Amino acid sequence: PFKNVENSGVxxxxxxxxxxxxxxxxxxxxxxxxxIMVGASGDLAKKKIxxxxxxxxxxxxxxxxxxxxxxxxxxxxDAELRTMVSRTLTCRIDKRENCNxxxxxxxxxxxxxxxxxxxxxxxxxxxxxxxxxxxxxxxNRLFYxxxxxxxxxxxxxxxxRSASSKNGWTRVIVEKPFGxxxxxxxxxxxxxxxxxxxxxxxxxxxxxGKELVENLSVLRFSNLIFEPLWSxxxxxxxxxxxxxxxxxEGRGGYFDHYGIIRDIMQNHLLQILALFxxxxxxxxxxxxxxxxxxxxxxxMRPLQLENVVIGQYKGHxxxxxxxxxxxxxxxxPEGSLTPTFAAxxxxxxxxxxxxxxxxxxxxxALHTKRAEIRVQFRHVPGNLYKQNFGTDREQATNELVIRVxxxxxxxxxxxxxxxxxxxxxxxxxxxxxYSSRYSKxxxxxxxxxxxxxxxxxxxxxxxxxxxxxxxxxxxxxxxELEEKKISPELYPYxxxxxxxxHYLASKYNVRWG
Ligand code: NDP
Ligand code: BG6
Numbered sequence: 392p393f394k395n396v397e398n399s400g401v402x403x404x405x406x407x408x409x410x411x412x413x414x415x416x417x418x419x420x421x422x423x424x425x426x427i428m429v430g431a432s433g434d435l436a437k438k439k440i441x442x443x444x445x446x447x448x449x450x451x452x453x454x455x456x457x458x459x460x461x462x463x464x465x466x467x468x469d470a471e472l473r474t475m476v477s478r479t480l481t482c483r484i485d486k487r488e489n490c491n492x493x494x495x496x497x498x499x500x501x502x503x504x505x506x507x508x509x510x511x512x513x514x515x516x517x518x519x520x521x522x523x524x525x526x527x528x529x530x531n532r533l534f535y536x537x538x539x540x541x542x543x544x545x546x547x548x549x550x551x552r553s554a555s556s557k558n559g560w561t562r563v564i565v566e567k568p569f570g571x572x573x574x575x576x577x578x579x580x581x582x583x584x585x586x587x588x589x590x591x592x593x594x595x596x597x598x599x600g601k602e603l604v605e606n607l608s609v610l611r612f613s614n615l616i617f618e619p620l621w622s623x624x625x626x627x628x629x630x631x632x633x634x635x636x637x638x639x640e641g642r643g644g645y646f647d648h649y650g651i652i653r654d655i656m657q658n659h660l661l662q663i664l665a666l667f668x669x670x671x672x673x674x675x676x677x678x679x680x681x682x683x684x685x686x687x688x689x690x691m692r693p694l695q696l697e698n699v700v701i702g703q704y705k706g707h708x709x710x711x712x713x714x715x716x717x718x719x720x721x722x723x724p725e726g727s728l729t730p731t732f733a734a735x736x737x738x739x740x741x742x743x744x745x746x747x748x749x750x751x752x753x754x755x756a757l758h759t760k761r762a763e764i765r766v767q768f769r770h771v772p773g774n775l776y777k778q779n780f781g782t783d784r785e786q787a788t789n790e791l792v793i794r795v796x797x798x799x800x801x802x803x804x805x806x807x808x809x810x811x812x813x814x815x816x817x818x819x820x821x822x823x824x825y826s827s828r829y830s831k832x833x834x835x836x837x838x839x840x841x842x843x844x845x846x847x848x849x850x851x852x853x854x855x856x857x858x859x860x861x862x863x864x865x866x867x868x869x870x871e872l873e874e875k876k877i878s879p880e881l882y883p884y885x886x887x888x889x890x891x892x893h894y895l896a897s898k899y900n901v902r903w904g
């Protein structure tokens with residue numbers, strides 16, 4: 392099985408120290424590295440994983456003797472896989488550069504094996520092909536499960552019996568969703584653990600690989616000016632906002648089974664919240680960081696229905712363009728109550744955050760695409776300049792905005808004197824716009840996460856106790872919504888979402904940023 396063969400230390404060096412050569416060299420005695428893309432025919436593999444691997448190849452970050460194997464049921468030759476993959480590869484490092492030669496070299500390292508997901512025999516055939524490439528050297532294998540979750544266990548069971556590495560490490564990247572609630576998530580974890588040790592499982596939450604999410608700890612722990620303010624004493628509320636300006640078209644089947652709370656809040660936004668709110672870890676070691684995240688999650692109150700608003704988009708025509716509503720999608724069951732929007736107020740019952748509302752908002756088919764963290768600070772006590780702001784006291788408070796995407800930026804809203812002879816104040820931004828400050832393009836989240844999985848770095852992956860704690864917060868609410876058949880508030884496609892979200896915020900004296 393996958394267990395017992397971990398040969399840690401093989402890749403003890405930083406992944407960035409690996410250098411690839413243009414073709415595998417069977418006689419160099421160095422370990423081989425194979426990534427097996429299970430579900431290679433699918434959307435995620437094409438859109439994200441192959442391009443990310445190519446970007447790592449261009450950056451010389453893949454181990455020297457690497458090979459990529461696509462695995463899925465669809466019949467395809469190596470050449471057909473290469474044609475499919477080549478359509479989505481771009482030269483990320485410099486778009487003006489001609490990458491054709493690199494693309495060709497990269498594609499020569501890509502192969503395809505067709506097989507069933509529950510067939511030990513088919514995985515044994517894959518193993519045979521892998522061994523031909525490995526030529527008897529130490530072999531490290533990374534399985535990427537880019538498939539629907541209901542077949543994760545089948546794959547792990549079959550592959551562990553017949554395609555795990557016999558002399559190197561075997562690791563498995565698991566895509567979300569990890570279950571639908573506490574029970575199904577626990578079942579998935581115990582199913583995986585029959586064949587894998589926890590440290591072989593790399594549960595992806597790709598938001599943890601986003602540049603500004605990774606930067607959160609740097610901002611907090613390597614600048615003197617933020618951490619002292621990072622508590623209930625100075626922070627009034629924190630907002631975590633995710634919005635997309637498109638609907639679930641084409642993904643309705645998947646989405647209807649999960650809904651926005653499971654798709655975005657329970658994972659992406661909650662992970663950001665945990666990183667935002669955790670105490671200083673003992674070190675940057677993966678276990679120290681994940682210990683602190685778990686503590687935050689365990690200090691949180693499970694979500695209550697009165698602190699949640701749900702919505703669903705309806706069709707809307709604007710400027711001659713008609714957008715269909717969520718339930719107009721043929722893959723969505725008629726009368727579905729699945730939320731495509733949710734807003735929620737969460738609380739962390741610990742000394743640092745007692746009473747501070749953490750407001751989350753996530754929605755599809757809204758008026759903008761953005762992901763942001765907004766930190767609203769308290770009023771300045773006895774502010775000498777109150778009268779110079781006009782009537783709106785809100786205007787007088789500081790706000791720190793971390794714009795995760797698009798147009799990555801960190802800006803701080805401060806009060807400033809408008810230049811001139813009078814004494815009028817306005818709010819201006821101290822602005823760090825990444826595109827102005829840094830010329831290098833920001834890597835895609837999947838690049839960083841793949842690089843970490845190859846290097847055995849677990850910091851940005853979800854540990855099973857974190858996952859349990861996350862589901863414990865959301866499961867009672869999700870069950871109540873479903874049992875009581877709560878109808879979502881309808882909102883027009885392309886709008887700002889249901890008005891209920893504003894009432895929820897105002898209940899806590901918050902205005903959405
Ligand atoms: P797909 O639906 O495209 O599935 C991937 C492959 O799995 C398909 O090409 C198909 O391959 C096989 N497959 C699909 N449905 C079934 C089924 N019912 N039974 C057996 N095999 C099936 O998924 P994605 O590529 O979109 O996503 C892969 C994983 O990543 C999923 O867990 C998804 O939730 C997650 N994810 C996807 C994102 C995205 O943007 N697409 C974003 C974040 C997570 P074949 O028929 O050739 O065997
Ligand atoms: C995925 C969700 O995890 O994240 C999708 O399943 C969502 O519904 C996507 O569209 C958003 O990711 P990104 O990186 O495009 O913001």
